[in-house]
Amino acid sequence: MSKTVREAALDVLVKIEKNQAYSHLLLNETRKNAGLDRRDSALLTEIVYGTIQRKLTLDYYLKPFIKQDLKKLDTWVLVLLRLSIYQMVYLDRVPERAVVHEAVTIAKKNGHKGISGMVNGVLRAFQRAQRPSFDLIKDPVERLSIKSSHPVWLLKRWIDQYGQEETEAMCDENLLPAPVTMRVNLTRTTRDEVIHQLTSEGIEAVAAEFTEVGVIIEKGAVFESDAYMQGLITAQDESSMMVASALSPEPGMNVLDTCAAPGGKTTHLAERMNNEGQVLALDLHPQKIKLIQAQAKRLGLSSIKAEALDARKLVDHADEYDRVLVDAPCTGFGVLKRKPDIKWSKTEQDVTQIARIQADILSAASTRVKNGGLLVYSTCTVDKAENEETIKAFLKNHPDFSLDSDLKNRLPIQVLPQRFDQGMLTVLPQDYHSDGFFIAALKKQS
Numbered sequence: 001m002s003k004t005v006r007e008a009a010l011d012v013l014v015k016i017e018k019n020q021a022y023s024h025l026l027l028n029e030t031r032k033n034a035g036l037d038r039r040d041s042a043l044l045t046e047i048v049y050g051t052i053q054r055k056l057t058l059d060y061y062l063k064p065f066i067k068q069d070l071k072k073l074d075t076w077v078l079v080l081l082r083l084s085i086y087q088m089v090y091l092d093r094v095p096e097r098a099v100v101h102e103a104v105t106i107a108k109k110n111g112h113k114g115i116s117g118m119v120n121g122v123l124r125a126f127q128r129a130q131r132p133s134f135d136l137i138k139d140p141v142e143r144l145s146i147k148s149s150h151p152v153w154l155l156k157r158w159i160d161q162y163g164q165e166e167t168e169a170m171c172d173e174n175l176l177p178a179p180v181t182m183r184v185n186l187t188r189t190t191r192d193e194v195i196h197q198l199t200s201e202g203i204e205a206v207a208a209e210f211t212e213v214g215v216i217i218e219k220g221a222v223f224e225s226d227a228y229m230q231g232l233i234t235a236q237d238e239s240s241m242m243v244a245s246a247l248s249p250e251p252g253m254n255v256l257d258t259c260a261a262p263g264g265k266t267t268h269l270a271e272r273m274n275n276e277g278q279v280l281a282l283d284l285h286p287q288k289i290k291l292i293q294a295q296a297k298r299l300g301l302s303s304i305k306a307e308a309l310d311a312r313k314l315v316d317h318a319d320e321y322d323r324v325l326v327d328a329p330c331t332g333f334g335v336l337k338r339k340p341d342i343k344w345s346k347t348e349q350d351v352t353q354i355a356r357i358q359a360d361i362l363s364a365a366s367t368r369v370k371n372g373g374l375l376v377y378s379t380c381t382v383d384k385a386e387n388e389e390t391i392k393a394f395l396k397n398h399p400d401f402s403l404d405s406d407l408k409n410r411l412p413i414q415v416l417p418q419r420f421d422q423g424m425l426t427v428l429p430q431d432y433h434s435d436g437f438f439i440a441a442l443k444k445q446s
């Protein structure tokens with residue numbers, strides 16, 4: 001029997017709550033399998049992401065109506081209440097009566113009469129009551145945490161690293177929908193031509209503001225478009241597009257991309273090189289190599305070669321490269337707009353643990369840079385322990401490398417002065433409404 005949108009949303013959210021899946025992968029799979037039409041598919045995405053994104057606020061709203069500790073509720077009951085309240089508070093187009101009715105129907109199907117009665121009682125009482133003010137929360141960090149639905153430990157780190165004002169701006173930005181951004185494949189077309197083609201296919205697209213190869217999709221199923229199928233565009237955030245500018249590879253060069261899957265930056269590098277020279281793309285996970293190969297094929301980039309390898313083993317290799325990219329695995333705290341479950345699944349210990357892996361990859365990758373060549377380190381996190389501190393520790397142990405202050409001149413945007421520190425750039429999500437990102441350019445002595 002096929003599922004309704006809310007039943008599908010409940011299934012996805014319960015799995016994510018139990019840390020059994022990543023939201024974007026599970027949502028893609030559910031959208032494919034549940035046979036939902038485009039409208040229901042969009043509603044499913046909105047309910048799932050919205051409920052995860054606003055989890056702490058939703059629990060704050062729920063608490064006055066539940067006698068026991070929320071943690072003692074069955075996971076599916078708590079999640080059902082959260083997703084219902086999310087719709088009542090944040091989705092104007094869904095009538096509240098319909099939300100309550102469907103929640104009660106689902107509760108009846110999944111549980112016993114007592115549970116459906118409780119769900120009915122809580123949601124009806126919530127409907128009648130006034131929402132509690134956040135001003136009732138005395139502690140300022142806790143207040144921001146509940147209001148913006150970010151964990152306290154993460155806020156403390158950000159306030160320490162960026163100050164109160166930037167942290168609040170980052171929290172506000174993280175609650176906004178992420179833009180759908182495409183990169184134009186300049187080996188095949190121009191930005192104007194792509195926008196023209198997309199428009200003729202019924203897709204609303206405009207030139208991106210900060211990068212010369214970016215296109216923002218305002219409406220339409222871009223991944224089903226001919227322009228996408230013909231390899232004229234690739235999904236990529238504007239911040240992430242800056243990495244290729246930082247690395248500035250030239251046609252004919254020998255380039256190494258050490259953490260490459262699914263190939264967003266590898267393909268950008270090959271496009272910038274006009275498909276001349278070679279880009280060797282590595283990734284730890286053999287099953288991800290075919291993702292890189294598929295993208296290279298779709299975009300017509302024969303200069304890309306993809307292989308499985310733990311980048312930490314590069315010390316044992318002999319080849320040297322003009323340009324080396326370490327787009328390191330990271331906590332992903334810069335992409336909370338797109339992947340809100342990261343807020344709840346990652347811990348402070350993860351930051352420390354991943355910073356160690358980043359340092360090891362960077363150190364091994366640096367052995368493959370030619371004299372006078374360039375090494376770029378990037379992440380989609382805003383945590384300084386994974387960014388500036390990783391670079392500073394690297395420079396201490398590698399006196400043959402120095403920060404390349406010319407990075408600023410290669411970037412496609414006017415960088416906010418406070419975000420640039422010698423050869424290191426931090427983009428906060430609120431700066432350009434793009435992903436939070438870090439890029440450091442390191443030059444090896446000639």
Ligand SMILES: C[S@@+](CC[C@H](N)C(=O)[O-])C[C@H]1O[C@@H](n2cnc3c(N)ncnc32)[C@H](O)[C@@H]1O
Nearest residue numbers: 259260261262263264265283284310311327329
């Ligand atoms: C941030 S993602 C890379 C995204 C990619 N550069 C892009 O633009 O599409 C980090 C990648 O590093 C890979 N990875 C993790 N540890 C690695 C290691 N020790 N060696 C090589 N790749 C690794 C992960 O599998 C993941 O695909």
